[in-house]
Amino acid sequence: MRDESDHLANPGLGAPKPQGDEQAFRKPPPLHGRESHIRIFEGEPDPNAKLYGKTQISADGALPREEHGPSAVLKALDPFWTRGIIPGTSNGPEKPADSQV
Amino acid sequence: MTQSTASDYSEMINAVGKCPIDLGEVDLFGAGQQEHWPESYKILHEESPVQRIPGEGSTPDTDGFVITKYQDIYDIVRDPQTFPQPGFAGADGGGTAGMSTEDGEPSALADAMALNTLRPNLELHKAHRIELTDPWVGATGAPRHRPMVTKFVDQLIDNWIDKGEEIEFVEDFAAPLPQLVMTTILGWPLEDIDILRKWGQAQVRRFVYGKGHRNIMSDEEELENARDLGEFMEYVQEQVTRKRRDPQEDMTSFLTQVTYKAMNRKLTDNEVIGVLFGMHIGGLETTQYAIAAEAELLAQNPELWRELKADRSKIRFFAEEGMRIHAPTQGLSTRMAAKDVEIRGVPIPKGSILHLRYGAANLDAEEFNCPAEVDLTRPNTGRHMTFSQGIRVCPGAGISRLEQNIAWERLVDRLETIELAPGKNDFRHQPGIMLGLWELHLQFTKATG
Ligand code: HEM
Secondary structure (H helix, E strand, O other): OOOOOOHHHOOOOOOOOOHHHOOOOEOOOOEOOEOOOEEEEOOOOOOOOOOOOOOOOOOOOOOOOOOOOHHHHHHHOOHHHHOOOOOOOOOOOOOOOOOOO | OOOOOOOOOHHHHHOOOOOOOOHHHOOOOOOOHHHHHHHHHHHHHHHOOEEEEOOOOOOOOOOEEEEOOHHHHHHHHOOOOOOOOOOOOOHHHOOOOOOEOOOOOEOOOOOHHHHOOOOOOHHHHHHHHHHHHHHHHOOOOHHHHHHHHHHHHHHHHHHHHOOOOEEEHHHHHHOHHHHHHHHHHHOOOHHHHHHHHHHHHHHHHHHHHOEOOOOEOOHHHHHHHHHHHHHHHHHHHHHHHHHHHOOOOOHHHHHHHOOEHHHOEOOOHHHHHHHHHHHHHHHOHHHHHHHHHHHHHHHHOHHHHHHHHHOHHHHHHHHHHHHHHOOOOOOOOEEEOOOEEEEOOEEEOOOOEEEEOHHHHOOOOOOOOOOOOOOOOOOOHHHOOOOOOHHHOOOOHHHHHHHHHHHHHHHHHHEEEEEEOOOOOOOOEOOOOOOOEOOOEEEEEEOOO
C-alpha cells in the first residue's frame, strides 16, 4: 500500500497554485448544472493534434501489405486488450511458437 | 474463468482481504480486496476521489491516479483528445510511448489508436463501429439475434429444469450463454466451444491475474499466455480463410467480404482477426458476470423477483440496475493525460495514467440516490458507466443487453422461485479488475402451467 500519510495534499505534486498566478485552462461543460472538477491546461498547441496514426485509406481499393502468422497478429491487436505488451518485441517476452513468421 | 491454469494462482484466489475502515487501509488492488470494493469506494469518494499511485504512470517519472467520481469519469471518457487510451504497458514495459505519427513526429497524442490500422483517428473510430460492429452486436444489429438467443436460453434451462431443484448457476447458465451466442454470431463451429472457452480465459487472464492497475504479469505468465493466444490466433486465421472461401451468414464472413467505406477497401486478414479478437474477449465473461450478479440480486430479494414476474416490462430496468450495482467492468479502462490537467485540485501532469473505476462511479451518491439499492424507477438508471461512454463506449452493449433481457424473460417465465442454496455460497469473486462471481448455487421451483 502506498504511503497515504498526507494524501489530501497529494505529496510530491506541489501545493495548489496561488490564485493570482493561474495558468490559462479550459473546463469540460457542466453535468446537470454541476461544474466540472477538471481543468485542462492546454500549453503549447500540439502540431499533430488531429493526427494519431497512419491511415491506410486506399486510393484504388488495394490492401496494405502485412505480415502473417500469430505473432504478427498479436502485434496488430488493439492495445486496449494487450495493455500494449507485445510478445516477441522488446517490451514483451519471447514470441510464441509461430510457424509462419 | 475457471480456477485451473498452469500458473498457481491459489494464493491470490483464496486471499481474504480486510474490509478497510479508513483511507490508509484502502487498496483496490490488494489480494482479496474485491470483496470490499463498495466500502473502499465510499471512503475514496469522501476522502480521496483522485488517488495517486506513485511511479505508475506511462514512464517511471509519472504517476497513476485512481478516479472514482462519476462526473470526473464522465468528463474523461468524453474527451479523448485530452485523455486518450494509453498505447503502452507503462514504466516496466517500455512500450510504445512516444511513438510517432504519420509524418514521423513524436506526439503525446499518439495513443493506442495509432497502432490500430483500422481506426487510427477519432473519425475512423466512429466509422469502425458503424460499419463493422454495430450491424452485428450494437444496438442496431443485435435485435435480429433475438430468436437465436431465445433458443439458447431455453436449451440451457431445459438441461436442468427437470433434473432436480438445485443448480450452480454460473456453470449451468451464465457462462455458457454468451459463449453459445458469440460463437454463433461469429460463425465458428459450436463443437469448438470447450477450446474456445480456454482461449477466452487466456484472453482475459491479464485482467484477472495481472497485478495493479496496469495488469502486469510476469515474463513466464506472459509467455504462457502468448502461447495460448498464438494458438487462438491460428484458429481464428483458419476461420477467416474458411469464410473468405465460403462465406455464410455470420460476422466472420461479413468482415472478410465487406468493403469498409471509410477506407475504400476490404479488410486484411490481420484486421479481421483484430476485430474478431475484440468480439471474443469482450463478449464472454463480461456478460457472464452481469447475469450471475443479477441472479444473486434476485435470489436475495424475493420481492424483486415477484415484481419482475408480475410485470415483464421491468426486466430491462432491472438488468440496468444489476449492471450498475455490480459492474462486471469495475476497473477495466485506463486513459492517459495527454496534457497537464488538474482534477479536484490535484495536479496531474502529462503522461500520467488514469485508472477509471466505473464500479465506483456507479455507486456515487452524488449521481445515484441511495446507490446500493435496486430501484427500478430510477430516472437515470441507464446512465451508469458499466459500458463506459463517449467514443470508446462498449460496441457490444446491444448484444449483451439483449442476452440479459432474454435470460430474465425466460427464467422468470419458466421458474416460480429462485433462492440461494443454503450453506453452499461464499459469494467470492475473481481477483483482478473485473467483478465476477466464481459460483452461485441456487435452488429453484419450476413454474406451473
Ligand atoms: C455486460 C457486458 C459488457 C460490459 C460491462 C462491457 C463493458 C465494456 C467497457 C467498459 C469497455 C471499455 C470502454 C472504454 O474504455 O471506454 C468495453 C470495450 C469493449 N467491449 Fe464491452 N462490455 C460488455 C460486453 C461486450 C460484448 C458482448 C462485446 C462483443 C460482442 C464487447 C466488446 C467490446 C470491445 C470490442 C471493446 C473495445 C472497444 C474499443 O476498443 O473501442 N463487450 N466494454
